[in-house]
Structures are given as structure tokens and as C-alpha cells.
Amino acid sequence: MQLKLALPKGRLMAPTGELLRSAGLELTGYDEQSRSYRPQCRDMPGLFTKVFHEKDIPIQVAIGNYDLGICGREWVEELLAKYPSSAVVKVRDLGYGRSDLYVVASRSDGLSTLDVLRTRAGAVSIASEYPNLAEQFALRHRLKRFKVFPLWGSAAAYPPENADLALVAQSPDTPLYPWLVPLSHVLRSSACLVAHRNSWRSRDLSCLLARLCAVSSVTESDHTPAGRADGPGTPAVSRAAWDSSVRLALPDGHQREPTLACLRKAGIHIRDNSVDPGRPGISVPGVSVKVIRPQDMPLQVANGNLDLAITGDDWLYDHLCRFPTSPVRKILGLGFGRVRVVAVVSGEMPVNSPQDLRDLLRSGRLGRLRVASEYCNIADKYARDNHLSPYRLVPTWGASEAFLPEDADVLIENTQTGRTLAQHGLKIIDTILESTGCLIGGTTGPDTASAREVVDSLVRALEQGIAED
Known part of the structure; x- marks a missing residue:
């Protein structure tokens, strides 16, 4: 009997590997250097393991793709908050990866409790x-x-200019910014072991559970809740x-350095x-600058919270696939971060084009197409445009190559060369778009003539920097 265990990448990977080794489960390929999503366990040949972004794990366990999973408790509670009857069972707190979730406000707003907000008219x-x-929490x-603004991350950057409150995670090594004041503690989280409800009730999980539960939970020293970094108690830029300035968003993560390089060529220094x-x-x-996730930028521009943002063509297109009349536009292509957004299948699937996929569905050899992607709106439009019915979207939060072929049939993913996809036994059957970094803005532009002049000068500087490159 095969047991399936979903394992986290990222912050929980190292302590989870330590836990498994202590339980006598030595996994080959479960470390930060490995590019494998399917670690091998010689100590338990009947165990199948796969590596996911931890946010995906509660969902994969709840729908029955995996018998057991290890992830942060906050992502389990995030799932149960919307789907309380989800078939996921919290088995055990594993004691590591601790964090606390707080609702915070900007200190400059003068809030110390929620009482004022409860009576606010707006x-x-x-x-x-x-x-x-x-x-x-609000209910x-x-x-x-x-109103809740769903984000990919960097929520602490939103108050006070773009949100009244933010729900953020604080861990011992990431104290709150000094100008944020915690108003309410929402959740204390740590890594936990979860199980699919039917597996918990009807499958014999004892061979794996006995090993995991025999190991003492990893203990971490307690940290002072809501600790704050040293510094002034007000944001660097006032509301x-x-x-009153031109509001520019720059991306965090792997696009940060190429963005800064592009700006330097234009004579703009951060x-x-x-x-x-x-x-x-x-x-x-x-000009005032804020650093947020590029995935969130098109919606923030459309909502009027930003005048300009440097994101990617891919995330602008994903936004427009859902909101075709959204008041956001591409102003200038910046040329860096060139990728293709492609449709990908397992190398073993007998298809080489969208038409082949359609034929496979119509013949009945494939009952329903599972389409996995971080680009949910692009994936949805692609399936509809190519008449790939019936289909089901599988939203992912990273490590998307891991989903094929066991947990999805098609992946909508970005790639530079396609080599990584090929290394995982996947093949490209279609190119949806080519994407580079781009400057976006609202369709109407800023309200004042002076702000429009600043925007025009920024665009001219970027154009000149690109021309001289």
C-alpha cells in the first residue's frame, strides 16, 4: 500500500528534513540544493513524497491527493476559514516554524484598539x-x-496609504516595522502534521505516524509577541x-535587481x-516609492492606489484576463526579465498541441482536464479559448512543476529556456505570450499637470536608458 506525504519547501524545509531524519526517514533530494520535487525514501519504499509550496499542502491533502502533509498551521486555518468542512484533520503540532498573525495599523493613524473602527461609517x-x-477576523x-484586499505578500507595506489594517505574520527573526502597532493577535502558528479525513479514518497510516509521533516535537525558544524593529514610529513617507506625489511601486523578489539596474541606466537611483x-x-x-509584489501591482494601479508600477507583462495580462476593461495600461516595455508563458504537459502524455488535448477530452480518454497555474486567470482564459472542456483550475503558489503528472494534466507556467521543464520530464505544447518587465499606469494618468509632467519625465528617462543599452 502506497502512502503519500506532501512536504514543504522554503522556510520549513530544513527543520522538516531534520524531523524526518530523527524519525528514521532519510530522504534523498529533500534539501535546498536539490531541484527534485519527488524525494526518495529508501527506509520506507511504499512512501511517495512530493515537495510543494506550503500554502498548497492543506488543499492537496483536503482533496485527497495526499494522505498526510506538513505545513504551517496558518495555511490550514486559512483554508478552514473559508471551507470549514474541508476534509483535513490537524494531527499534531510539530513545534517548529513558529510565527504569530497580528492585525496591525499604522502608528500615524493613532489607533490603539479596534473600538474606533467598529463605529466607523466608511x-x-x-x-x-x-x-x-x-x-x-472582521466578522x-x-x-x-x-473590504479585504487579497495579496501575494508584502502586506505590511500597505497601511496607512493603501489600507487601514493589515493581517501579517511575525516570526522571531522578522519583527514588526516600528511604525506598525498590533491591534489584535489572531493566531499562533507552527508547523503541523495534517491528514486527509478519509485516510485518517480508513487507511492504515500507522507505519508512518508511529515514526513521526515517536519523535519529540522540535522546540524553539519562545519569542516576545509583536516585537518591533528599532527605528522611528512613523513611516519614512507620510500619508x-x-x-501628493507620483506613487511608484517597485517589485520585490527576483525582479528587484534587474529593476534597479534598469532604473540606474535611466539615471534614476533608489x-x-x-x-x-x-x-x-x-x-x-x-516621486514616492513602495516595494510590493509584482502580482499585486495591476490591481493596485487599477484601484487608484498607485500611479505607476514596474511589473511584468505576464501579471498585467493575468489581471486583464479577469478584468478586461480595467483602467490600467502598459506604458513602456523595459526589456529585462524575458520569459515565455507556456502550456506544459508531462512528456509521457500523447499530445503536442492544444488540438491534441481537445481531441483527448472529446474521445473520453481524459475525463476532466486539471489545469494548474499561478496564473489562474490566464489559465482559465486559455482553457476556454481552446475549448478544453470540462476542466478544473488548480491554483498554485509556487513549485508548480511538481503538480505534473500526478496532480494536474496541464501547467501554465513561465520559462526562460525550457531546460528546467525538460529536466522534470515536461514538454511545452504551446506559447501563450512573451513577457518582459514593463511600466504600467492608469488609463487616465494622474490628476494634476505637475504629476503628469513628473510621469512624462520618468518615461522619457526610461526610454533613453533602454535606447542606450
Whole structure:
């Protein structure tokens, strides 16, 4: 009998590997250097393991693709907040990867409790990558009117300019910014072992559970809740200064360095802010900068929270696939970060084009197509445009190559050369679009003539920098 265990990548990978070794389960290929998503366990030949982004693990366990999984408790609670009857069972707290979830506000807003917000006439806005927990929080605390902004990350950068509150995670090594004040503790989280409900009830999991439960939970020293980094108690840019300037968003993550290089070629210099990394300085007068996830930028521009943003063609297109009339447009292609967004299948699947997929569905050899992607809106449009019916979307949060072929049939993914896909036994059957970094803005532009002049000068500088490259 094969047992299936979903394992986390990222922050929980190293301590999870240590836990498994202590349980006598030595996995080959489960470490940060490995590019394998299917570690091998010689100590238990009947165990199949796969590596996922931890946010995907509760969902994969709940739908029955895996008998057991290890992930942060916050992602289990995020799933249960929206789908309380999900078939996922919390088996055991594993004691490592501790963090706390807090609802925070900007200290400059003068809030110390939720009482003022409960009686506010207007809607209270909450930004978070935990949107279901944020909504649950608002309902439990009887906020009369509220709206939740689902994010990919960097929620702490949103108050006070773009949200009243943020629901954020704080771990011992990531204290809160000093200008954020915690208003409510929502959840204490750590790594936990979860099981699919039917597997828990009807399958013999004892051979694996006995090993895992025989190991003492990894203990971590307690940390002081809601610790704050040293620094001033106000943001580097005031709300008034932000609102009166041209508001520019720059990407975090792997696009940060090529973005900064592109700006330097245009004679635009970004100054690091050690106190507030999310609000760096800029050499252009009249411009304020915020660092957020590129995935979130098109919606923030469309909502009027930003004037300009540097994101990718892929995320702009993903946004427009869902909101075709959204008031956001591409102003300038920047040329860096070139990738293709492609449709991918297992190398063993007998298809080489969307037409082949359609024929496979119509013949009945494939009952329903499972389409996995971080680009949910592109994936949905692609399936509809190519008449790949019936289909089901499988949203992912990273490590998407792992889903094929066991947990999805088609992957919509970006690639530079295609080599990594080929190394995982996958093949490209279609190219949907080519993407590079791009500057986006609202369709109407800023309200004032002075702001429009600043935008025009930024665009001219970038155009000149690209031309000289």
C-alpha cells in the first residue's frame, strides 16, 4: 500500500528534513540544493513524497491527493476559514516554524484598539495574504463595513496609504516595522502534521505516524509577541506626502535587481532604507516609492492606489484576463526579465498541441482536464479559448512543476529556456505570450499637470536608458 506525504519547501524545509531524519526517514533530494520535487525514501519504499509550496499542502491533502502533509498551521486555518468542512484533520503540532498573525495599523493613524473602527461609517480596508482569515477576523470583531484586499505578500507595506489594517505574520527573526502597532493577535502558528479525513479514518497510516509521533516535537525558544524593529514610529513617507506625489511601486523578489539596474541606466537611483525597506528613497523629486509584489501591482494601479508600477507583462495580462476593461495600461516595455508563458504537459502524455488535448477530452480518454497555474486567470482564459472542456483550475503558489503528472494534466507556467521543464520530464505544447518587465499606469494618468509632467519625465528617462543599452 502506497502512502503519500506532501512536504514543504522554503522556510520549513530544513527543520522538516531534520524531523524526518530523527524519525528514521532519510530522504534523498529533500534539501535546498536539490531541484527534485519527488524525494526518495529508501527506509520506507511504499512512501511517495512530493515537495510543494506550503500554502498548497492543506488543499492537496483536503482533496485527497495526499494522505498526510506538513505545513504551517496558518495555511490550514486559512483554508478552514473559508471551507470549514474541508476534509483535513490537524494531527499534531510539530513545534517548529513558529510565527504569530497580528492585525496591525499604522502608528500615524493613532489607533490603539479596534473600538474606533467598529463605529466607523466608511468601510475598513484590510490587506493580507491571508484573506479568509482577514474576513473571519472582521466578522468576529463586528466591523460594520469592511473590504479585504487579497495579496501575494508584502502586506505590511500597505497601511496607512493603501489600507487601514493589515493581517501579517511575525516570526522571531522578522519583527514588526516600528511604525506598525498590533491591534489584535489572531493566531499562533507552527508547523503541523495534517491528514486527509478519509485516510485518517480508513487507511492504515500507522507505519508512518508511529515514526513521526515517536519523535519529540522540535522546540524553539519562545519569542516576545509583536516585537518591533528599532527605528522611528512613523513611516519614512507620510500619508500626505504619499498622496501628493507620483506613487511608484517597485517589485520585490527576483525582479528587484534587474529593476534597479534598469532604473540606474535611466539615471534614476533608489536609496535603500534600512528602517523601512518597503519604502526606499528615489533621486527623482515628487516621486514616492513602495516595494510590493509584482502580482499585486495591476490591481493596485487599477484601484487608484498607485500611479505607476514596474511589473511584468505576464501579471498585467493575468489581471486583464479577469478584468478586461480595467483602467490600467502598459506604458513602456523595459526589456529585462524575458520569459515565455507556456502550456506544459508531462512528456509521457500523447499530445503536442492544444488540438491534441481537445481531441483527448472529446474521445473520453481524459475525463476532466486539471489545469494548474499561478496564473489562474490566464489559465482559465486559455482553457476556454481552446475549448478544453470540462476542466478544473488548480491554483498554485509556487513549485508548480511538481503538480505534473500526478496532480494536474496541464501547467501554465513561465520559462526562460525550457531546460528546467525538460529536466522534470515536461514538454511545452504551446506559447501563450512573451513577457518582459514593463511600466504600467492608469488609463487616465494622474490628476494634476505637475504629476503628469513628473510621469512624462520618468518615461522619457526610461526610454533613453533602454535606447542606450
